[in-house]
Amino acid sequence: MITSPMDPERARWIGTGIPPRLRGIxxxxxxxxxxxxxxxxxARFYVDGYRAQQSKNWRGLPVNPNIYGLGLLFAxxxxxxxxxLAAAILSELRRRYGTTVYYSRVSDHIDRERRLIRADQSVAAEELSRIQYAVERVQWADVVLLDDAGHEHSTGSKFAEDVLEQLLRQRYDExxxxxxxxxxxxxxxxxxxxKALRSFMDQCxxxxxxxxxxxxxxxx
Ligand SMILES: Nc1ncnc2c1ncn2[C@@H]1O[C@H](COP(=O)(O)OP(=O)(O)OP(=O)(O)O)[C@@H](O)[C@H]1O
Ligand SMILES: [Mg+2]
Structure with a gap:
């Protein structure tokens, strides 16, 4: 089978989740x-200081524990x-330091988590692994942009709120x-x-x- 080579610029941004209109900005x-x-x-200050912020000593411990893992909240x-602006920060980090970055709307992430929990025979294996990939990226990318918190669908069980809180705490701990x-x-x-999450946001x-x-x- 002959496959046409992928446009290199497209290949560079695929797998980052960044919407096409914002890629490489x-x-x-x-x-x-x-x-x-x-x-x-x-934003400039953050990108310029990213290396120092994330640096570790010879024992693998953060050199600057008070800012290690610190993110940004744009409200x-x-x-x-x-x-x-947040997408531009992702692109700059990726370009300058080779940082693994990932973009997801919060609502899309929550939907994926819901689908993983409810996944049964009706979800095709390929679709399932696509969802799993995105969820893992959101959890494990060096830097992730979670876009538009507050627009995800909320239910009585507080599933969405719990997923977001757990995710933010896990990422910060890591x-x-x-x-x-x-x-x-x-x-x-x-x-x-x-209130607890609000206060945690000021920390992370x-x-x-x-x-x-x-x-x-x-x-x-
Ligand atoms: N610095 C800028 N100057 C002029 N236009 C801009 C600037 N930044 C973004 N825009 C344009 O303004 C529009 C809104 O930008 P963007 O989507 O980043 O806003 P937002 O704050 O994320 O909005 P929302 O809260 O609805 O998600 C887009 O069309 C974008 O191209
Ligand atoms: Mg927006």
Whole structure:
């Protein structure tokens, strides 16, 4: 069978989960778009300091335990550029340090976890391994972007909230930074998840608040 070679640029980004429109976007691209200077500066600072943040000594222990595994939380109104900037950070980390990165909407991750639990004979083996791959990437990628927390479907059992909390705690314990975007304010976050998780977010991420009007043309 003859298979056509995959476009190398496409091959480079496949398996990162990053949506095509955001693949390979750089911080300079975002700057040219006219990003919020504060948030952009924080993003640059984060990427520049990533190596030092994650460095370990000869015994394999973090050199800077207080920032080891630290991520970022981008909170703000819809359309203010959170996803775009966070995706640029992923691309930069990947390009500069060869970091394994992965992108997933929170809602997609929760749906996959639900499907794994309910998986029965009706789910084709191929589909199952695709789902498993994505779930493992979200858990084990060096840096993961969890997009749009708060938009996942919530049920009485609090399944989604529990999965997210467990994931964030597990990743932090393993020293793997998580970038997360949300429309929820701090108080909304405490109400939706828990006060404990809100307080944990301050430990495992640096928070940036995105202000201003939506940058989306359709919203103007
Ligand atoms: N710095 C920027 N300057 C101008 N336009 C931008 C900038 N950043 C993003 N945009 C554009 O604004 C729109 C919204 O950006 P983005 O999806 O990143 O926002 P968001 O904050 O993640 O929104 P939501 O909360 O709805 O997910 C996109 O069309 C994007 O291309
Ligand atoms: Mg977004």
């Amino acid at each position: 750089t911080l300079s691209d975002v700057e040219e778009m006219g990003a919020q200077p504060d948030a952009l500066a924080k 703000g109104q819809p359309g203010t550029g959170k996803t775009t 020293g793997r930074p998580t970038l997360i975007t949300t429309n929820l304010s701090g108080d909304d976050w405490a109400a939706r998840y828990s 991420t640096r928070r940036s608040i995105f202000v201003g009007e939506s940058l989306r043309k359709a919203d103007r």
